[in-house]
Amino acid sequence: MGPAPAATIPPGDIETEINQLATVGRLLEQPELARVYVYVCYFGPVTRPQIEDALSIPKTTVYDHVETLESLGVVDLDGDRPVDVTASPVRIDADGSTITPTILHAVARQEIDDDIAYFVERHGVGKLAAAVREAGRHYAGRITQRTAAEPLGVPTGEAIRIVLALEPVLAAGQTSDPHFDAMFPDIADEIDCRNEIDVSNPETQTE
Structure with missing residues (x-):
C-alpha cells in the first residue's frame, strides 16, 4: 500500500x-x-x-x-x-502563535507609549508579541515582572517596563477582543488587571 x-x-x-x-x-x-x-x-x-x-x-x-x-x-x-x-476582528494561527486584535493593539501603542516604542526598537515586533504572552502570565499570577525577563531574554528592567506598559492592552483585550481566549487558552479567566483601568474609555485602549 x-x-x-x-x-x-x-x-x-x-x-x-x-x-x-x-x-x-x-x-x-x-x-x-x-x-x-x-x-x-x-x-x-x-x-x-x-x-x-x-x-x-x-x-x-x-x-x-x-x-x-x-x-x-x-x-x-x-x-x-x-x-x-x-x-472584522482578525485572527491568525501560525507556528503555535496566535495574532488577534490584542497583539495589534500592543503594536499600535508604539505611537503613544515610549516604553513600548523603545522595546520594539530594541527587540522587534515578534518579541513584543512574546511580551504580551508573558504579561498575561504575570497578570494571571503565574510569574512576577522580574521573572518575565528570562523567557523574553531581555534585561530585568526592560521586562518590568514592558509588562507594566502592556496592562491596558490586556485589560482592553479581555473586554473587546473576541479572540482573547485563543491567545491565553489556559489563563484567560485568571488575568486580572487593575480595577482603575476604564476599558470603556477609548483613551485607555488607544490613547
Missing part, C-alpha cells in the same frame, strides 16, 4: 489565509494604521470624524487609513454622511 494522500486545502481557503497573513503583516508594520484598525474594531461602528477626534489624527490621514483598511478587507463602510466604519 502506498503512502496516504496529502491533505489539501481548498483553493478558496488558501486565498483567504494568504490574504489574512498579508493584512496582518501590513498592520504589524504600520502602528498608526493598526491604531485606527483597533479603535474601529473595539468601538465600531464609528464615523471617520469620531476616529479623528478620538485618536487626534489629521482628517486626511484618517481617510487614507480607512481606505487602506477597506482595501485590505478588514473594515466595512455603511451609510452615507456620516459613513459608519466597522471592523
Whole structure:
C-alpha cells in the first residue's frame, strides 16, 4: 500500500489565509494604521470624524487609513454622511502563535507609549508579541515582572517596563477582543488587571 494522500486545502481557503497573513503583516508594520484598525474594531461602528477626534489624527490621514483598511478587507463602510466604519476582528494561527486584535493593539501603542516604542526598537515586533504572552502570565499570577525577563531574554528592567506598559492592552483585550481566549487558552479567566483601568474609555485602549 502506498503512502496516504496529502491533505489539501481548498483553493478558496488558501486565498483567504494568504490574504489574512498579508493584512496582518501590513498592520504589524504600520502602528498608526493598526491604531485606527483597533479603535474601529473595539468601538465600531464609528464615523471617520469620531476616529479623528478620538485618536487626534489629521482628517486626511484618517481617510487614507480607512481606505487602506477597506482595501485590505478588514473594515466595512455603511451609510452615507456620516459613513459608519466597522471592523472584522482578525485572527491568525501560525507556528503555535496566535495574532488577534490584542497583539495589534500592543503594536499600535508604539505611537503613544515610549516604553513600548523603545522595546520594539530594541527587540522587534515578534518579541513584543512574546511580551504580551508573558504579561498575561504575570497578570494571571503565574510569574512576577522580574521573572518575565528570562523567557523574553531581555534585561530585568526592560521586562518590568514592558509588562507594566502592556496592562491596558490586556485589560482592553479581555473586554473587546473576541479572540482573547485563543491567545491565553489556559489563563484567560485568571488575568486580572487593575480595577482603575476604564476599558470603556477609548483613551485607555488607544490613547
